[in-house]
Amino acid sequence: MSDKILKQLVKKADETSATLNKVVERLDKLENGQDALLAKTLDIEQYMQSELTTKDELYETKNEVLEHVDGFIKLHNKIDLELVATQSKYKRLENRVKELE
Numbered sequence: 001m002s003d004k005i006l007k008q009l010v011k012k013a014d015e016t017s018a019t020l021n022k023v024v025e026r027l028d029k030l031e032n033g034q035d036a037l038l039a040k041t042l043d044i045e046q047y048m049q050s051e052l053t054t055k056d057e058l059y060e061t062k063n064e065v066l067e068h069v070d071g072f073i074k075l076h077n078k079i080d081l082e083l084v085a086t087q088s089k090y091k092r093l094e095n096r097v098k099e100l101e
Contacts, residue, residue, distance in 0.1 A: 053061075
């Protein structure tokens with residue numbers, strides 16, 4: 001081989017090496033970006049697991065709220081019945097007082 005051809009081959013090899021180095025640098029940047037994205041994704045997943053409510057927890061809370069509402073309604077009905085009974089008793093007492101006067 002002549003020196004000219006050898007120099008051209010070395011030049012091409014150097015150019016190819018430089019191109020490959022640029023490709024490796026870009027791949028490293030992409031890999032670092034993927035690592036950062038993965039870390040953020042894991043942080044979000046951890047947050048979701050620790051802070052957000054599951055369907056089961058919502059269902060349980062809903063049942064607790066409905067139980068309290070049912071209790072309040074029963075109490076309200078009981079108070080209504082007691083009010084009617086008290087009104088009736090008051091009317092009877094008024095009638096007795098009128099009879100005694």
